[in-house]
Amino acid sequence: MGSGTASNYFTIDNSVSTASGTNSAHLVDAGSPIGAKNSAIQISKAGSAQSWGSIWSKQQSFDLNQKETASMWIYASGNSGDTSVGDGMAFVLQNGGTNVYSGPGESMGVWGVQNSDFSKTNLADTAIKNSWALEFDTFPNTAIPTQPSYGIFDSAHQYPISQWTIGGSPTSFDVNGDGSSPSNQTAIEDTHIASNYPGENSTYSEAKVPYALGTNGYGPYYYYTMKHEGFLNEGPTSNSKLSDRNWHHITIQYTPPTTAGGDGAMTYTYNDKNPNTGLSEPSTDYATVPIDPAKFHLAAGQSAVRWGFTGSTGESTENNFVIFDQLPGQAQTEAKASLAAKSDPANPDEYINVGGNSTQTSSIPGGSEVKLTYTFGRTDGDEDWKSVNANLNIPSGLNITSGTITYPDASYKDSNDNKVDLSKMTTSSGGSAQNLPVALADGGLTMSGTQHATITLYGTAKNLATDQSGVLQPEQTSYFTGTNATSSAKTLEFTITPKINAKLAMDTFDDKGTLKVNYGSAQAARVVGIAMPADSTHVPMEDITIHPAINGVAQDPENLMDIYAAEMSPNFYYFGYDIANTKLRPGANTISFYATYGSGANEVTSTTVNRIVTAGTVGFGHTSGNMTFKPTILTGDGQSHMINRDGDWQLDVDDSLVKGSTWQVTAKTTGMFADGDNVAVKTPLDGSLVYTDAAGHDTVLNDEASQIIASGTSTDNDTTTDIAQDWKADTGIRLKINSNAVEGNYEGTIDWSAVNSVSPK
Missing domain, CATH: 2.60.40.1510 (ntegrin, alpha v. Chain A, domain 3)
Structure with missing residues (x-):
């Protein structure tokens, strides 16, 4: 509530016709009791006895046809050393003006007040009319009259009023039970919060002690109790949750009737915010009471009432403050x-x-x-x-x-x-x-x-x-x-x-893991590396992340613990990263790694290290441009003849397979055909290509099956083998001509294949 709140929303009448003295309510600087630098309304002041205070909304803005919320911080305490404080204050709804007040002391300026001579009184007539009040009672009035132990003998021997335990006030508000019989009543011993309609006869119960001596002679002694609806016990005065020199928050929530002529409901919840933070917190200290709009006697078409605070002191005094953080109707x-x-x-x-x-x-x-x-x-x-x-x-x-x-x-x-x-x-x-x-x-x-x-x-x-x-x-x-x-x-x-100062060292190893696999096989490659603090700083393994990349393509990061290289146990900080064969390309593959620790501004990153993983293959390297056979003159002798190659052929096989892998070179052909341009159907040579091995065995090459021409076993090193280097004049690929061969130039195609036939176990 800002400093302008009093003038904008409240009226403080300095004098009220039904009260003596001046209205003590005023605006004060509350400092920052709950973190907000706000002004507070002071209702009453410690050390000022028989005083009163009231403050009212300028308009009748609490609409009984609408949901309404009021929430506020309240504070009550006496001066340092006070053993008795009182009497409290009340949040009031009323259908009237601001020139209203009931009386000092226990009435809190809103409830009915009895005459001092204990006479019969209609308390509702002395209260604020057409109202509902929620009291914060810091001074329990606990007196219940009791008879003397020796009793009453007859009307001639009536005992003076001083012989009754009647207390110091004719109005014992703080009593529960049947008001017509003192023996059925129980005093409310503790400070409390409760509510009712001050101007309704049903709020009060009348009781009397017969034949007591009053100020007007012999006669009955009357006293009154009040029905406490929605009663909340806030503890004894010595340990009160009302007058303990602390700020307490209360939220008042009104729900209108759901049917014409029905009751609304008022829920008030005490200590529902933390006084240190100002934030909401759970509270079980609450009550809900019915609200009958008819009790306010509103004119036709009217639904809003005035709201405000009243308070008073008797012989006991206290400071009462209120800070609103939610004004009704606002x-x-x-x-x-x-x-x-x-x-x-x-x-x-x-x-x-x-x-x-x-x-x-x-x-x-x-x-x-x-x-x-x-x-x-x-x-x-x-x-x-x-x-x-x-x-x-x-x-x-x-x-x-x-x-x-x-x-x-x-x-x-x-x-x-x-x-x-x-x-x-x-x-x-x-x-x-x-x-x-x-x-x-x-x-x-x-x-x-x-x-x-x-x-x-x-x-x-x-x-x-x-x-x-x-x-x-x-x-x-x-x-x-x-x-x-x-x-x-x-x-x-x-x-x-603390900001992390650790540095991470990163490396991979060429003598660990599996850095060479055969391309296209089921075998995965594996790189073993290490990522660890480069200084004495302790970094848990689970806090280190490995960031891999394959041929420049980043892969999913891996927690070091998830890929810990078990084969390096019991050593720490080692990791093993597996690369599926399908992620490799033939030949050399660059696998990169860097490690991180921490996050955000505190992230530490290692240098990036690379390791080459080879996906081994077997294939052809350099080969002769044209492979020809020696020119031959047909003799017509009716015999078949074998024609040798014209010069040395070269047919290189490049091998980068894993050690122990075997490879084979095979060949097949559709044969030799006469060389003729623009010929729809080429004439085949009456003859065939033949492979002769070192033992002199001849095998005719055809297009139905591939013939094994050479084979080899891989070593640790990449090798190149010229499979034609050891062919002699009577071995290797040769041309066989049959007797019906026709003179001419012939040409054909050999399909060579180099395959990885067996992978090592």
Whole structure:
């Protein structure tokens, strides 16, 4: 509640016709009892006996046909050393003006008051008419009259009133039970919260002690009790939750009737916000009572009543303060805060949530880039949220370097160009937080509908000494305060850890793993490497990530623990990375690795190392351009003749297979045909190509089956073998001519194949 609230929303009548003296209610500076620098309404003052105070809304704005919410902080205490405080205060709804008051002491200015001579009185007539009140009673009136132990003999021997235990007040409000019989009544011993209709006869019960001596002679002694609806026991005076020098929050929620002529409902919940943070917390200290709109005797077409606070003191006194954070009939608001840290320096838009039970992280290293976001706005209500400004409390472990404001109207620009003025930031006492007041919209932002605004702050986490395990940053609550409502939001607690200084060493090995496989086989390659701290810093294996790439294509990162090289046990930090054969290309493949540790600004990256993995193959290298046979003159002798090759043929086989693999070269042909251009059908040679092995065995080559011409076994080294080098004049590929061969030039094609026939086990 801002300083202008009293003039904007409240009326404080300095004198009331039904009360003596001056209204003690006034506006005071409450400091920051709950984090928000607000003004408070003081209803009564410690040391001022027989005083009264009342403050009322200017308009009858509590609509009984609508849902309404009022929430406030209340405070009660006597002066230091006071052993007795009283009497309390009451939140009141009433259909009337501001010139109303009932009486001092236990009445709290709203309930009915009995005459001092204990005479018969209609208490409802002395109370505030057409009203409902919620009392915060700090002075239990526990007296119940009792008879003397020796009894009453006859009317001639009646005992004076002093011989009865009647207490000091004719009105014993704080009693439960049947008012017509003192023996059935129980005193309320503790401070309490309760409610009822002050101006209704049904609220009070009349009781009497017969034949007592009063100020007017002999006669009955009357006293009255009050029905306590929605009773909440708040403990004995010595340990009171009402007058304990602490701020307590209460929320009052009204629900209108659902049928014509029916009752509404009022729920009041005590201690539902934390006084240190201002944030909501669970409370079981609540009650719900029916509200009958007919009790307010509203005129036809009228549905709204006035609301306010009354209070009074008797011989006991106290300070009573109220700070509203939600005025009835005004704006309903909300606010939330979040902290995020940059997770990837290479990606400026990637942040992760920080704090509390976040599934992303509860700690960040020193130096991390951070973003604080505060979003606040209006959700409902009868009025705009008016003149809103922010008071931010920022964790002390953050260095804030800039900030921006996003207004509901994107076209709006304030005098500071929508930038947060960081020069206003101060360190709180004790150094646990940094306070930053933010003036919005050049004097206060007004929001209507469901408008929201956002304040975004940017900075870094402060660096810590490397010998610190981490510094906890407690939750911090910020406040968004308007003249008619206040909302709060907190950042969750988190830890700042030291910036990591470890360096990672990275290497792979040429004598471990499987660095050579046959291309196209089922065998996977395996690279064994190591990634470990390069200094004495301890880095858990599970915190190291390996980033592989195959021929320049990045692969999925692997946690070192997931690919730990078991064959290197018990040594630490070794990894084994398997590469499926299908990911390799024939020949040399470059497998690259680098390792990382930490994240965000604290990420450590090793150098990149490469290892060559060979996917072995067998194939043809250099071969003779044209393979010819010696020219031959047909003799016509009717015999077959074998024609040798014309010169040396060269047919190289390049072998890079795994040691122990075998390979074969095969050949087949469709034969030799007469060389003729533009001939539809070529004439075949009456003869054939023949392979003669070293033992002199001849095999005719055809196109039905491939003939093995050569074979070999792979070694550790890449080799080249000329399979034609050892052919002699009577071995190798030769041409056989039959007797019916016709003179001419003939040519043909040999299909050579080099295959990996057997892979090593």
